[in-house]
Amino acid sequence: MSYCINPLCTQRHNLDNIENCLACGNPLLINKRFRLLHPLRSLDKDPYTYTDIFEVEDVGIVEDEDDSTESYPHPQRKVMKILKWIDEPKLVELLRRESILLQILDHPGIPKSNRGDYFALRLNDNRLELHCLVMQKFEGEDLGKWIKSYGKIPQSLAIDWLSQLMDILDLVHRSGVFHRDIKPNNIIFQPNGKLALIDFGGARDITRTYLAKVSTSGGTSTGLGSGHDITIVRTACFSPLEQINGQAVPQSDFYALGRTFVNLVTGIPLIQIKSDEKTGRLLWRNKAPHIDKSLADFIDDLMAPFPGQRPQNTQVILQRLKSLSLQSKSNRLIKSKKFLFSVLVTLIALGVFGGFQVFFPIMANKLVVEGKKAEIANDSQTAQNYFNQAIEYNSQLKLSVSQFYLEQAARHFNDFKLAKKYYELALKYNDKDINAYNSLAVVCWQLGEVACALNNYQQILKLKPNDWEGYYRLGSFYDQEGKEDLAQEQYKIAIRINKKAVPALNDLSRLRNLKEDYTQASALALEGLRLTEDPKLQAALYKNLGWAKFMQNQYNEAETYLQKASDLDSKRIDAVCLLAQVQEALGKIEDARLSWEICMLARTTQQDVFQWRQELLDRLTNNSKISQ
Numbered sequence: 001m002s003y004c005i006n007p008l009c010t011q012r013h014n015l016d017n018i019e020n021c022l023a024c025g026n027p028l029l030i031n032k033r034f035r036l037l038h039p040l041r042s043l044d045k046d047p048y049t050y051t052d053i054f055e056v057e058d059v060g061i062v063e064d065e066d067d068s069t070e071s072y073p074h075p076q077r078k079v080m081k082i083l084k085w086i087d088e089p090k091l092v093e094l095l096r097r098e099s100i101l102l103q104i105l106d107h108p109g110i111p112k113s114n115r116g117d118y119f120a121l122r123l124n125d126n127r128l129e130l131h132c133l134v135m136q137k138f139e140g141e142d143l144g145k146w147i148k149s150y151g152k153i154p155q156s157l158a159i160d161w162l163s164q165l166m167d168i169l170d171l172v173h174r175s176g177v178f179h180r181d182i183k184p185n186n187i188i189f190q191p192n193g194k195l196a197l198i199d200f201g202g203a204r205d206i207t208r209t210y211l212a213k214v215s216t217s218g219g220t221s222t223g224l225g226s227g228h229d230i231t232i233v234r235t236a237c238f239s240p241l242e243q244i245n246g247q248a249v250p251q252s253d254f255y256a257l258g259r260t261f262v263n264l265v266t267g268i269p270l271i272q273i274k275s276d277e278k279t280g281r282l283l284w285r286n287k288a289p290h291i292d293k294s295l296a297d298f299i300d301d302l303m304a305p306f307p308g309q310r311p312q313n314t315q316v317i318l319q320r321l322k323s324l325s326l327q328s329k330s331n332r333l334i335k336s337k338k339f340l341f342s343v344l345v346t347l348i349a350l351g352v353f354g355g356f357q358v359f360f361p362i363m364a365n366k367l368v369v370e371g372k373k374a375e376i377a378n379d380s381q382t383a384q385n386y387f388n389q390a391i392e393y394n395s396q397l398k399l400s401v402s403q404f405y406l407e408q409a410a411r412h413f414n415d416f417k418l419a420k421k422y423y424e425l426a427l428k429y430n431d432k433d434i435n436a437y438n439s440l441a442v443v444c445w446q447l448g449e450v451a452c453a454l455n456n457y458q459q460i461l462k463l464k465p466n467d468w469e470g471y472y473r474l475g476s477f478y479d480q481e482g483k484e485d486l487a488q489e490q491y492k493i494a495i496r497i498n499k500k501a502v503p504a505l506n507d508l509s510r511l512r513n514l515k516e517d518y519t520q521a522s523a524l525a526l527e528g529l530r531l532t533e534d535p536k537l538q539a540a541l542y543k544n545l546g547w548a549k550f551m552q553n554q555y556n557e558a559e560t561y562l563q564k565a566s567d568l569d570s571k572r573i574d575a576v577c578l579l580a581q582v583q584e585a586l587g588k589i590e591d592a593r594l595s596w597e598i599c600m601l602a603r604t605t606q607q608d609v610f611q612w613r614q615e616l617l618d619r620l621t622n623n624s625k626i627s628q
Contacts, residue, residue: 175602
């Protein structure tokens with residue numbers, strides 16, 4: 001069965017073997033590529049339902065300007081969202097923004113969408129234009145359906161699911177947006193046990209401009225307040241008061257997340273759970289007696305009535321979740337007096353009957369365990385005393401202690417001072433760990449401690465003087481510091497040691513572009529492409545090659561190479577920024593506009609992007625002054 005895309009069609013379902021709808025005559029193969037298999041929501045005539053959502057079959061046939069085609073080995077199942085009514089331009093803008101976000105956000109729990117997956121389609125009679133967005137389809141069922149089938153979830157699963165969703169939400173918020181519509185129906189439980197967050201149609205930028213609008217908005221039903229246009233997205237029982245009033249903030253997502261988990265751990269619809277008349281908080285705990293107080297307190301904190309009372313960012317929540325995981329019932333059993341007494345009795349028995357040669361290794365391991373507990377409790381001096389005693393009994397435990405500190409450093413990597421402390425302690429117990437030196441150098445650089453970073457890169461070269469990667473790391477450090485000549489010197493040494501050092505070839509190519517040596521930049525990029533099959537490295541090399549061709553006014557070649565770079569690695573925002581400039585030069589204004597929007601919105605640390613953004617802003621400012 002194939003469905004007609006026309007929302008006004010009187011008979012939308014058709015047989016598979018026909019090309020055009022029997023009722024209205026519109027093509028059933030949409031954009032020469034997509035076939036609508038079945039609706040994922042009711043095809044009702046409700047005038048307030050602005051979108052149809054279908055599962056579609058993507059046959060993958062794409063025609064370009066040269067009439068060349070390519071197709072997938074097998075048709076792929078995807079999801080298509082179709083905006084039916086476009087009288088309100090804001091709805092079109094939301095769908096376009098969703099398309100951009102799904103191209104930018106790179107996470108296995110977020111649906112992927114490619115640049116060609118957003119398009120406008122005019123029906124045969126020219127009366128109606130539809131805007132369509134195609135995205136990845138996740139197998140599984142949403143948690144709204146899941147909870148009806150299986151009932152409330154246990155505490156261990158609640159912590160696991162919370163951690164998964166916060167990992168997704170952390171990326172979303174760090175990318176400069178927030179979701180605004182978290183609820184069980186927008187979370188998919190996949191067959192592999194992983195969760196996915198869908199429906200980014202209401203997502204909003206986290207910008208000072210938006211937050212300024214929120215602070216002054218009256219939040220009317222149309223989203224207009226104090227002269228500002230803010231589109232309201234809300235779901236009964238899950239949206240906080242500030243969002244209902246058109247003043248959503250990032251912490252509004254946390255409220256919706258807390259409410260979602262009340263639904264999951266109680267198995268009861270939220271509308272059936274009473275609220276405290278004085279505080280407005282849900283009275284849910286007696287309906288989930290299997291949830292410990294610490295987790296219940298955490299969920300209540302997420303749902304605090306006012307945004308300022310909730311956790312202020314995703315990192316705070318992730319840290320609390322780690323603590324909650326440590327307080328699981330199994331860990332509490334291990335920490336119980338009964339368990340510790342049994343361990344002590346065992347150790348004494350081994351000491352008496354097995355002699356001290358048996359007793360010492362066990363005591364050493366016990367001291368390491370105590371040291372880890374002390375460090376987690378932020379008592380570093382006591383921890384090191386335990387570790388040093390343990391090593392006296394068993395010197396081989398040095399590596400175990402070093403590994404523990406490396407894990408602590410990774411866990412606290414966003415707190416650079418704390419991470420630095422842990423990396424230094426890891427190296428105290430294992431001073432041959434090249435990866436630890438490299439990580440410590442990165443942390444030192446983040447802290448602005450240039451001498452510390454340089455010293456650690458040099459330590460790596462002392463340990464492995466003929467290792468090209470060591471010279472490449474040092475070159476990258478100089479590159480980040482803006483010392484381009486020193487960086488080139490290190491990259492060249494890396495290439496002399498290993499002619500297949502593709503990362504060094506790539507970065508040297510980039511620096512030659514900056515030096516306006518486009519011929520050498522092209523040669524280095526082509527050599528790198530000959531040597532690697534790694535998609536991300538290929539993307540970087542194609543970007544450098546496209547950059548060089550652009551600066552040599554070879555626009556068609558530049559467009560081809562930059563498009564390849566973007567297709568291979570969606571995070572190569574620098575390639576998109578360059579592509580925007582090439583498309584402008586070619587007169588492809590609409591394509592350039594979309595590329596510029598991605599360039600300006602995407603979260604990135606790529607140095608060149610900031611320069612190109614500023615150049616665009618300067619150009620727009622100058623044009624504005626001229627027009628005035």
